[in-house]
Amino acid sequence: MFIVAARYLFLCDEDFTILENQAFVFEDKILELGELDNLKKKYPKAKIIKTPKNSVILPAFINPHTHLEFSANSTTLHFGEFLIWLKSVINSRSILNAQAKEELILQSIKKMQKSGIGTIGEISSFGSDLDPCLKASHKGMRIVFFNEILGTNENQVEDKKQEFLKRFENSLKFKNDFFIPAISIHSPYSTHPSLAYFALDLAKKQNLLASTHFLESKAENIWLRESKGGFKKWLENFTLHPKPLYTPKDFVKLFKGVRTLFTHCVYLKEYEWLDKNLHSITHCAFSNRLLSQKSLDLKTALKSGLNIHLGTDGLSSNISLSLLDEMRANLLIHKNFDLLELASKLLQMVTLYPARALNLNLGELKKGKIADFSVFELGECDKKQAPLQFILNAKEVDKLFIKGKECKF
Amino acid sequence: MFIVAARYLFLCDEDFTILENQAFVFEDKILELGELDNLKKKYPKAKIIKTPKNSVILPAFINPHTHLEFSANSTTLHFGEFLIWLKSVINSRSILNAQAKEELILQSIKKMQKSGIGTIGEISSFGSDLDPCLKASHKGMRIVFFNEILGTNENQVEDKKQEFLKRFENSLKFKNDFFIPAISIHSPYSTHPSLAYFALDLAKKQNLLASTHFLESKAENIWLRESKGGFKKWLENFTLHPKPLYTPKDFVKLFKGVRTLFTHCVYLKEYEWLDKNLHSITHCAFSNRLLSQKSLDLKTALKSGLNIHLGTDGLSSNISLSLLDEMRANLLIHKNFDLLELASKLLQMVTLYPARALNLNLGELKKGKIADFSVFELGECDKKQAPLQFILNAKEVDKLFIKGKECKF
Numbered sequence: 001m002f003i004v005a006a007r008y009l010f011l012c013d014e015d016f017t018i019l020e021n022q023a024f025v026f027e028d029k030i031l032e033l034g035e036l037d038n039l040k041k042k043y044p045k046a047k048i049i050k051t052p053k054n055s056v057i058l059p060a061f062i063n064p065h066t067h068l069e070f071s072a073n074s075t076t077l078h079f080g081e082f083l084i085w086l087k088s089v090i091n092s093r094s095i096l097n098a099q100a101k102e103e104l105i106l107q108s109i110k111k112m113q114k115s116g117i118g119t120i121g122e123i124s125s126f127g128s129d130l131d132p133c134l135k136a137s138h139k140g141m142r143i144v145f146f147n148e149i150l151g152t153n154e155n156q157v158e159d160k161k162q163e164f165l166k167r168f169e170n171s172l173k174f175k176n177d178f179f180i181p182a183i184s185i186h187s188p189y190s191t192h193p194s195l196a197y198f199a200l201d202l203a204k205k206q207n208l209l210a211s212t213h214f215l216e217s218k219a220e221n222i223w224l225r226e227s228k229g230g231f232k233k234w235l236e237n238f239t240l241h242p243k244p245l246y247t248p249k250d251f252v253k254l255f256k257g258v259r260t261l262f263t264h265c266v267y268l269k270e271y272e273w274l275d276k277n278l279h280s281i282t283h284c285a286f287s288n289r290l291l292s293q294k295s296l297d298l299k300t301a302l303k304s305g306l307n308i309h310l311g312t313d314g315l316s317s318n319i320s321l322s323l324l325d326e327m328r329a330n331l332l333i334h335k336n337f338d339l340l341e342l343a344s345k346l347l348q349m350v351t352l353y354p355a356r357a358l359n360l361n362l363g364e365l366k367k368g369k370i371a372d373f374s375v376f377e378l379g380e381c382d383k384k385q386a387p388l389q390f391i392l393n394a395k396e397v398d399k400l401f402i403k404g405k406e407c408k409f
Numbered sequence: 410m411f412i413v414a415a416r417y418l419f420l421c422d423e424d425f426t427i428l429e430n431q432a433f434v435f436e437d438k439i440l441e442l443g444e445l446d447n448l449k450k451k452y453p454k455a456k457i458i459k460t461p462k463n464s465v466i467l468p469a470f471i472n473p474h475t476h477l478e479f480s481a482n483s484t485t486l487h488f489g490e491f492l493i494w495l496k497s498v499i500n501s502r503s504i505l506n507a508q509a510k511e512e513l514i515l516q517s518i519k520k521m522q523k524s525g526i527g528t529i530g531e532i533s534s535f536g537s538d539l540d541p542c543l544k545a546s547h548k549g550m551r552i553v554f555f556n557e558i559l560g561t562n563e564n565q566v567e568d569k570k571q572e573f574l575k576r577f578e579n580s581l582k583f584k585n586d587f588f589i590p591a592i593s594i595h596s597p598y599s600t601h602p603s604l605a606y607f608a609l610d611l612a613k614k615q616n617l618l619a620s621t622h623f624l625e626s627k628a629e630n631i632w633l634r635e636s637k638g639g640f641k642k643w644l645e646n647f648t649l650h651p652k653p654l655y656t657p658k659d660f661v662k663l664f665k666g667v668r669t670l671f672t673h674c675v676y677l678k679e680y681e682w683l684d685k686n687l688h689s690i691t692h693c694a695f696s697n698r699l700l701s702q703k704s705l706d707l708k709t710a711l712k713s714g715l716n717i718h719l720g721t722d723g724l725s726s727n728i729s730l731s732l733l734d735e736m737r738a739n740l741l742i743h744k745n746f747d748l749l750e751l752a753s754k755l756l757q758m759v760t761l762y763p764a765r766a767l768n769l770n771l772g773e774l775k776k777g778k779i780a781d782f783s784v785f786e787l788g789e790c791d792k793k794q795a796p797l798q799f800i801l802n803a804k805e806v807d808k809l810f811i812k813g814k815e816c817k818f
């Protein structure tokens with residue numbers, strides 16, 4: 001049993017409460033919040049965790065959308081437009097995947113931990129990230145492991161199913177609190193309906209989380225909604241009369257009853273298609289700037305009442321997997337927001353909201369929540385300014401606790 | 410005499426030409442560009458500078474707007490709205506200035522050099538930055554030293570003039586290629602016309618550069634244009650019936666015939682007021698996000714034909730003095746631009762354009778230009794993508810040459 005106190009506790013509750021000079025007691029869960037002296041008296045055997053002067057404690061961040069198999073990219077892939085990027089991915093994915101060896105992936109995960117991330121949602125395209133993810137899960141990184149399925153060729157559907165099933169079933173063997181197998185339907189432009197049904201059926205039967213990329217780019221939007229544009233031209237290289245596999249609405253219907261993270265949704269206006277209780281949107285602002293030719297209208301998205309949270313996407317379309325960097329990028333991209341209001345909203349979007357999306361009992365400093373939290377040192381600053389100043393200045397955790405245990409880097 | 414070659418030379422000319430696998434010869438100026446082998450034959454005694462594989466060479470960056478006297482700020486000043494910030498500056502400036510000792514300012518300058526900056530425009534409010542700036546100028550940092558004047562109180566005009574004159578004349582003693590005294594009129598809301606005339610008269614007589622902050626915030630805009638808003642309320646604490654000291658147009662008229670950098674201009678629509686030959690706009694996008702409640706409409710500003718370049722502003726309203734960070738911020742803030750087009754434009758806005766604004770014979774890799782340039786290592790990347798990939802990935806120079814001499818950090 002431990003007690004930890006700080007200048008500011010960002011509870012990351014719905015009201016974004018900040019407690020000043022308060023403390024909490026925890027084991028693997030948070031037992032009680034309150035005045036340090038009172039807690040010391042009530043829990044005399046609890047060990048006191050030392051924290052720096054002017055520190056901030058907040059829930060560990062959750063990055064629900066990474067592609068660690070692309071960790072080797074820095075200057076290889078082409079940015080500016082989605083199809084140009086996609087073609088460069090297809091050209092370079094074997095090389096990049098080969099370069100993203102276990103050590104590199106473990107380094108990327110360690111960097112995320114240092115930046116305060118306690119849980120990730122890893123989109124596993126090839127399965128080569130399984131071993132490093134398992135290793136990292138033994139060192140306190142909580143990983144939702146989304147086994148991805150894709151393929152449009154009718155003739156290869158059975159092969160694809162078997163290949164997916166092998167990866168998926170293998171991942172199930174390791175299921176525990178820190179390694180949570182799940183499924184990913186790559187996207188409406190890349191996943192044959194038979195494959196999508198097949199994988200989502202498994203998700204329903206086994207009550208697993210799902211993830212998908214949806215309406216990410218201008219090209220995808222025109223393709224799905226109007227059956228034309230760059231996607232059509234590109235697909236004509238392989239098929240005589242290519243047609244979209246779904247309308248956007250029909251694609252969303254596939255996920256009925258399945259807890260799903262819809263990633264991007266930059267070109268989605270029909271928020272009512274999504275189920276507020278089960279569906280959420282993972283917003284990857286930096287990635288969108290590199291590929292989408294448009295930003296998510298965050299104000300409208302938040303007003304829809306849906307759960308909107310942040311993710312970094314992979315290094316295939318970002319320069320960092322840190323949610324601190326991603327929040328800083330969001331401050332700049334969403335310039336139509338009041339700065340201070342946006343700062344506290346962004347902190348909820350990397351804690352409370354993704355925890356809900358992933359159905360995890362964490363993401364908030366609250367009695368009964370799993371004790372996933374970080375301690376950061378921050379200069380002397382005004383309480384009202386603290387969320388913004390934290391986002392602007394925080395670089396690395398002083399300490400990171402996951403399920404009540406301190407992570408060692 | 411030296412020869413240096415690189416995978417890519419970003420000339421930073423008006424067309425943003427990129428030369429691939431080319432070289433140039435330089436002494437204190439650039440003598441000739443061409444094929445490495447040809448140059449070796451033509452200049453057999455020239456020493457070859459080693460550069461990393463896949464390196465980029467480009468003109469040293471120019472950051473024409475810093476406030477090094479505020480280098481101690483990180484979490485002290487309040488952001489989100491200009492007047493809230495201004496009040497926090499007034500409350501904390503003595504403490505911050507006292508903390509920004511010579512060593513801290515020298516550290517800030519060294520960091521800028523490491524990020525590829527060869528010239529800065531330092532706005533000197535108190536003169537406490539003079540000594541470190543002089544020291545840095547001996548170590549290859551080229552400094553345009555803008556002695557700032559401000560004050561609105563009629564009764565203190567003479568004292569303010571004398572205080573300014575003392576700093577100004579002192580700075581003139583050190584004038585050389587690396588230390589260029591200049592003047593700064595703080596702003597239309599803070600500088601009495603008598604003080605502005607006085608300082609600008611000196612600038613005209615001695616043919617010096619001028620700088621000013623102009624139409625930075627919503628509050629300033631409403632105050633100058635409509636004599637109301639937060640500024641009025643605040644000034645009523647000191648004066649019975651406060652009135653603006655100038656209309657925006659009259660303020661600009663003061664600078665007729667003076668080469669001037671107008672910093673911010675977020676709320677300027679009347680670009681025709683400025684003189685295309687002598688006036689330029691220093692755009693500080695990150696600072697504006699923290700204080701201005703609006704971004705410069707960069708597309709319209711560029712279309713006006715005026716010289717628009719970047720600056721970081723001080724650590725009083727930024728988290729970095731690196732123009733690499735500032736360019737990355739600009740990529741996100743100006744999301745209505747095509748990404749690749751914006752990348753090369755931004756590189757001109759930190760080299761060619763500020764050199765013109767400051768009337769310096771540099772900022773371009775071209776025969777006859779002063780040899781201020783940096784070498785960066787960059788991963789293997791496509792030529793068309795190179796400007797963007799450079800901005801996204803570059804962190805620290807491999808080498809920095811100023812007036813043909815390598816800077817040692």
